[in-house]
Amino acid sequence: MNSRYDAIIIGAGIGGLTSASLLAKQGIKVLVLEALGRIGGCCSNYDFGGFRPEVGAVFVILKDLYNNYFELIDRRIEDYIDFKVIDPVYDIVLEGGERYLLPRNFDAMGEVVRQINPADVDGYRRYCRDMKKIMDQQRAAISIPMPPLKDVFSIKTLLRRMFTKKSLPAMPIIARMAPRNMDTVIRSYFKDDRLQLIFGWENLYAALPVHRCNGMFSMFTYLGHDGYYYPKGGMIAIPKAMARICEEFGVEIRLNAPVKRIIVKNGKATGVEMNSGEIIESKVVISNAHSRVTYLNLVGANNLPSWAVKTVRRQPCSIPAPTFYLNLKEKLGAQAHFTILLNKRRKFDDLWWEFYDRGLLYRADDGPQMVSVPTFDDEDLAPKGKDALSAIYIAPYKLKYYNWDEIATDWAWELAQSLERRAFPGLCSKIEAIESIPPTRLERTLNVPEGAFFGLEMNGTNMGPFRPNYRSKLVDNLYLTGQCTNPGGGVPLVMMSGIIMSSILINDWQKI
Amino acid sequence: MINLISANMKKTLLLVFITGMVIGFMKGLGLAEDQKRRIRKALLELNELPRRVCI
Numbered sequence: 001m002n003s004r005y006d007a008i009i010i011g012a013g014i015g016g017l018t019s020a021s022l023l024a025k026q027g028i029k030v031l032v033l034e035a036l037g038r039i040g041g042c043c044s045n046y047d048f049g050g051f052r053p054e055v056g057a058v059f060v061i062l063k064d065l066y067n068n069y070f071e072l073i074d075r076r077i078e079d080y081i082d083f084k085v086i087d088p089v090y091d092i093v094l095e096g097g098e099r100y101l102l103p104r105n106f107d108a109m110g111e112v113v114r115q116i117n118p119a120d121v122d123g124y125r126r127y128c129r130d131m132k133k134i135m136d137q138q139r140a141a142i143s144i145p146m147p148p149l150k151d152v153f154s155i156k157t158l159l160r161r162m163f164t165k166k167s168l169p170a171m172p173i174i175a176r177m178a179p180r181n182m183d184t185v186i187r188s189y190f191k192d193d194r195l196q197l198i199f200g201w202e203n204l205y206a207a208l209p210v211h212r213c214n215g216m217f218s219m220f221t222y223l224g225h226d227g228y229y230y231p232k233g234g235m236i237a238i239p240k241a242m243a244r245i246c247e248e249f250g251v252e253i254r255l256n257a258p259v260k261r262i263i264v265k266n267g268k269a270t271g272v273e274m275n276s277g278e279i280i281e282s283k284v285v286i287s288n289a290h291s292r293v294t295y296l297n298l299v300g301a302n303n304l305p306s307w308a309v310k311t312v313r314r315q316p317c318s319i320p321a322p323t324f325y326l327n328l329k330e331k332l333g334a335q336a337h338f339t340i341l342l343n344k345r346r347k348f349d350d351l352w353w354e355f356y357d358r359g360l361l362y363r364a365d366d367g368p369q370m371v372s373v374p375t376f377d378d379e380d381l382a383p384k385g386k387d388a389l390s391a392i393y394i395a396p397y398k399l400k401y402y403n404w405d406e407i408a409t410d411w412a413w414e415l416a417q418s419l420e421r422r423a424f425p426g427l428c429s430k431i432e433a434i435e436s437i438p439p440t441r442l443e444r445t446l447n448v449p450e451g452a453f454f455g456l457e458m459n460g461t462n463m464g465p466f467r468p469n470y471r472s473k474l475v476d477n478l479y480l481t482g483q484c485t486n487p488g489g490g491v492p493l494v495m496m497s498g499i500i501m502s503s504i505l506i507n508d509w510q511k512i
Numbered sequence: 513m514i515n516l517i518s519a520n521m522k523k524t525l526l527l528v529f530i531t532g533m534v535i536g537f538m539k540g541l542g543l544a545e546d547q548k549r550r551i552r553k554a555l556l557e558l559n560e561l562p563r564r565v566c567i
Contacts, residue, residue, distance in 0.1 A: 466564040
């Protein structure tokens, strides 16, 4: 086929930009089509009247994984992104007003643990020792130089990365954690309810309830002390850096270019039709969209067997991450970039069964909230002397008694008042503007079904072979990347998905 | 169908017996409606797995 483009990538999210740059570096002519007027997808910053809070991802973890991408692309990460380490890691507010500032330093954190319950200091040391062994193994794996792109996903590379000399001490710990859920693992280290909460709430990052979250997620708190980072210019600095690299390799990125459908002829993807009616042909089509959007909306049910349509439709999404933004006319006086509001253990667990599963909203004071004040680490994200604030909370996609569009603003005000009562006295009088983004709006604006920006659920029945394949088994010459493919949602994982997908495609290229 | 059942009477009776045991056991557990819903959801999820591999 004599196509104008070799590959069309739908979506300028992290997965799309990763694969665009890697493929272009291999000499493939790539076109990226983005429906929105900005890049980044779920790793971006939202412009809300001069204030720029984050959309989706709020910080950088596993920074070493980013180096793998920059190594493959022959660039230095320092030349593109300026990272600042987040310290203190969290300001934790417990029910009843108890408040703890969690420092990044391990010994200082040990003092906080002693202050809460001296009997748990040994558990904390054991926790740090175990997690350090796992991190050492991860670091050893990541530090192995990246092979050429075509060999990234080879058995040899995977084995080399899986079995390093640091693997042996980590294996018994992984074997103990991986089959258990996060709650069980955290309880094995800490006896105090408050510490179990402080070290065991980050299942929310996996967008899963604690009882369905794999024990390996217990590492998250350790990762925070190991280093969470925030890029200068906000989270959008990451996709911007990648877009710059794409341009250096000659990738064409079109914004405000929504795709209507993927053209499928004789079971093969041959290009796309734009909303404007324009038809663009290519040898392969790569979708960075949600698997449900890719198959049901873009490929279309008429091009798929009926069992596949049902399976794609039924595959469960992770929980939505509704957010509200506050523009503050004066400084809030936050103690940390992230303030986490938690409730008593029982209330936190019951939230899933009693409210989330039944499509009910809870009392605003009874729910956890993750508050991010990006201006704490980068003042340029709001007008001078002002603060931007975003808060993520838990709420079901489908409400049993209400319609999200009708109650979104009122509910955001309730949550803001709850924030004022629980953590930030005088907050409501500082509000210049409020904007509520419920799951339904996330779905409409970002095109993520059910407002779940972690894509599909990240549990045993939706991971590994049960997650949609990188190389579609339903449509030839169609490839998938992003949060709905392995290894899952979250910026570094989506970047890995882009790398692996590109590696598979490069190996397939001769046959296409 | 009737021929098939009568020719395999022993197996049919065994199947009916096992099904009865399972239903009796589940009833004996006295599961709440929510728990039953979760079990049904988990069984449906298991049923989907072979098809998910082919997507």
